[in-house]
Amino acid sequence: MEVFLQQLINGITLGSIYGLIAIGYTMVFGIIGMVNFAHGDVFMVSVFIALVAFLLLSSVLGVTSIVLALFLILIVAMLFTSLVNWTIERLAYRPLRGSFRLAPLISAIGMSIFLSNFVQVTQGPRNKSIPPMVQGEFVLFTQNDYPVTLSLKQLIIWLVTAILLVCFWYLVTKTRLGRAQRACEQDQKMAALVGVDVDRTISMTFVIAAALAAVAGTMYLMYYGVVSFADGFVPGVKAFTAAVLGGIGSLPGAVIGGILIGLIETMWSAYFSIDYKDVAAFSVLAITLIFLPQGLFGRPDVEKV
């Protein structure tokens, strides 16, 4: 029981990070129908941007307040990652819109290879580790000499994710931009006819996706404190799994899918074998797609002649 509760806490933390990345996949898929293969690497780039911002703040500018530092890192990472993703969409995906269906996918795979190698070339191939940013934990209760703890950084991840999700939900459901996005998702031509700037809306979708990935990236850096150029692929595939599990195109589905994948992964590591935790996540992906292709909250895909 106590092990289960501890794994529940760990799993939800990991799942929040996956959920934030998964929103990026699901939004982009919903609006232009492509799997943005480079999204995992955009996440990795955001971790590096957060790393640079952290080092800049702590060593050069000497910011000591951890709350202020985290807030600034978050803002910097969101800003620069959005810029990166905006440029990627402009250069690599927009020229291919409405073209051959496989072309954007290949372009995205190329972009993913480019991004991870760009970071390898500019920042070096070694793991980058930093001292823990946030320390401290609360012992919730102790049972059979096994303390169930909630660390401060886990609490921060929960809080930040929750706040960001509320902001994001407000953006999508209540604002003009959100309305435009939902309109483009349903019918781009019709949306353009009634005066929605489709290009701008798609660009903004990539910007929002990147901003959420950057939040996930900052949380990842704070939680693990280590990153390398190759760290984009596996979280990317798992977040995509989360998006598929929740039903691709569905925003609440992405978050719930993310938390489920996080839980499955931690529970599997705790009770079965840590070596095969990625196999668990990938098997969930395969099983979901085979037996429940529309996911938990997705709309079934109707095939027309």
Added chain:
Amino acid sequence: MTSGAPAKRVDTARALWDAGLTALLAFGLFLPLVGFETVTDVRNDLILVTRWPLLFAIVAIAGLGRLAYSLAIEPWLQQRAIRPSAEPAPWRRYIASWIIPFALGFVILYPAIVIATAGFGRAVKWIDNFGIQVLIYVMLGWGLNIVVGLAGLLDLGYVAFYAVGAYSYALLAKTFGFSFWILLPLAGILASFWGILLGFPVLRLRGDYLAIVTLAFGEIIRIVLINWVDLTNGYAGITGIPRPTFFGIPFNAEEGGFAAVFGLEFSPIYRTIFLYYLILALALLTAFVTVRLRRLPVGRAWEALREDEIACRSLGINTTNTKLTAFAMGAMFAGFAGSFFAARQGFISPDSFTFLESATILSIVVLGGMGSQIGVAIAAIVMIGGTEIMRELDFLKLLFGSTFDPTQYRMLLFGFAMVLIMIWRPRGLIATRDPSVVLKERKAIGKDLVKEGRG
């Protein structure tokens, strides 16, 4: 101007404004990761080092490049667009009809040409790193072309079958001592068996979903190879895999070795040349089988499936069997290539079978133009040969200083080239298609009519 349309005047102020914006964007993009480098200092702490000159060089290049584009290149492109496009010159057709025999002759004579130009000692490197490497990818590209190009099933886990072939050969040859010539077909059969096994559950999926599930299967096989240490020796891989023999005569310096039997002086080049012709034969076999299969009912069913699955079903084609045969055929050739790879390297580890390999092979197929065999071969030469040549560009060291290492930029440029080629030719290098069945005269199918399938 005779064409009547007035040439757009070059707006210098606007060009400058655009260039400024581009430079600003480049500054924003490259500031965090190029402007700062995270390095570990002597105390093992991570510190920041600034690289302002490099950052400003990149920003300046971006700005000036944009300026040159709007002042010179854009007007030139517009000029060109105004001119009516001429009929394709007859010499193009002439070249097209001679390209295949010429290319065949070249690849057959390639070792001789290399030995003649680079000398006996240095030829090994060129035949091995360049010739064999490119041919492996040509073969893999042709194999995947059956699945993606003909049947229209998007497979991102193709490397799994390559791995099955390689590990089958390595394990069976080491444990039971079977020869390469027995294990080559066996590896192909085992791989195609896995193709059917993995193909079954994904039959209902199409498009991107199929791609992602096959990716997941590919990764699962790799993770199993890493973690099943008793069988595969995990990350450390399998060493000392028996090398192929010349129909029973080993390539070594001993009494019964190849050199001794044929009365030659021992040199490692004989094995390299033999391996070159072996992979050439295997690749040509793949191409030949594909060409013949396209004329058989099953091949036509593949192409029909790619064009329209619902129409296929209503015409009574068994889509399950059709898809499974495509998976099995594609996997079989990957298995052949895998066992060749294991025999050539003498060492395999899970590192050789990452997702990047699958992505590379798929991109070769798509960049070449799905379904076009010549296109796939050209794409393999450009992408793999191009990145291999990057290893040889030592003269760049003179240009950028001795610390400059061109091999570092190999994959960076590879990814960049994938994006560029897709933007330049979204349908691949060779977008037209030859019909497999014709009524009276053979006409190329224009790229507007070429479909891609949704499977």
